[in-house]
Amino acid sequence: xxxxxxxxxxxxxxxxxxxxxxxxxxxxxxxxxxxxxxxxxxxxxxxxxxxxxxxxxxxxxxxxxxxxxxxxxxxxxxxxxxxxxxxxxxxxxxxxxxxxxxxxxxxxxxxxxxxxxxxxxxxxxxxxxxxxxxxxxxxxxxxxxxxxxxxxxxxxxxxxxxxxxxxxxxxxxxxxxxxxx
Numbered sequence: 001x002x003x004x005x006x007x008x009x010x011x012x013x014x015x016x017x018x019x020x021x022x023x024x025x026x027x028x029x030x031x032x033x034x035x036x037x038x039x040x041x042x043x044x045x046x047x048x049x050x051x052x053x054x055x056x057x058x059x060x061x062x063x064x065x066x067x068x069x070x071x072x073x074x075x076x077x078x079x080x081x082x083x084x085x086x087x088x089x090x091x092x093x094x095x096x097x098x099x100x101x102x103x104x105x106x107x108x109x110x111x112x113x114x115x116x117x118x119x120x121x122x123x124x125x126x127x128x129x130x131x132x133x134x135x136x137x138x139x140x141x142x143x144x145x146x147x148x149x150x151x152x153x154x155x156x157x158x159x160x161x162x163x164x165x166x167x168x169x170x171x172x173x174x175x176x177x178x179x180x181x
Contacts, residue, residue, distance in 0.1 A: 039112035043104035047131050050097055054135045059144040063090065094151060095158035102128045102159035106166060121163055128159040 056062065067086045071077055077085070105124035109115055115123070132155035139147030 039108040043108050046101050046104055050131060050135055051138060054138045055142050056144045061144060091154060094154045098128055098132060098155040098158035099162035101131060102162040125159055129156060132156060
């Protein structure tokens, strides 16, 4: 004799996330955990890297020696020019790190939570802003660093540039993994 579950016992309700609710209900918490890790692991790892470099490890004093070594391939540059280029590359690092962070947050929110693009964009920007504020606050507490509101603005410029690129990458007909049944 086989037992079939009755429709009343089914924890799945109609809606966009039916497949995920049913999978978690049938298999336990582990598949749900791995799905969360799959989508949210990359942005969390990137946040850890950003916060790791917001300490003394990413200070100008430490990166300048590496930058001098890289610029030694251009012997015609004076030390003042190398230091000026160093400042520009550090600012470019802010822009690119937070552009990548925004894209990772956008990907995670869209694929895991299956939100609409506008809502996903705002949430990704808010999460990126939270990390930028945390990063600059941590820098303000480290003696070798200086956290400034201008750097938060620079970080958000990077995120906004990435947000401007997303519509060009967007494929409206593509279904997210959680909306499949």
